[in-house]
Amino acid sequence: EAQVTQNPRYLITVTGKKLTVTCSQNMNHEYMSWYRQDPGLGLRQIYYSMNVEVTDKGDVPEGYKVSRKEKRNFPLILESPSPNQTSLYFCASSCETSGTKGYNEQFFGPGTRLTVL
């Protein structure tokens, strides 16, 4: 089944304790992206990747890191989480054509609800 998976689905942690949220897709998609979703603000892009070893900042990259060592995986790293990073996080992927960024339909993972105390 074609899908995007994220782990963990729920996480409660404390300020400053490094954490990683994994994201994996099995559709051979070039483009992958991380979003956070907060009430009333809609989806905001954190980082995106056009392909392996290529990552770029989105709208709200501060406090986050990503890596793209393999095509299928795009982990999100919070080196020192803070309470303002409490949010619902979505990973998404899409196939890429003509060098556009997220131009095609994006497939979203199930989401990770993170609480930082």
Add this chain to the structure above:
Amino acid sequence: GQNIDQPTEMTATEGAIVQINCTYQTSGFNGLFWYQQHAGEAPTFLSYNVLDGLEEKGRFSSFLSRSKGYSYLLLKELQMKDSASYLCAGIDSNYQLIWGAGTKLIIKP
């Protein structure tokens, strides 16, 4: 600045028709998406418009007017399962997605 505006919440009756509007201001324009998101779940793709006009897909249709910076999603024969948030997202000249905050649609029997 770039902006996507859509109503925060709408209510409609089962079996009826509802239109969810979206206006956009982006630097350049390369199309507009509509996604559906049930509470606590991931967004799922509904439609993509890049040319003016109406695109129909079963009970759902999406309309775009580039000259007016306006789109709408039309849902016909509403069912209770259509209760969800509907997200509008525009693509700017750099092919970045600009997301609206979403419209929560409540369907009443």
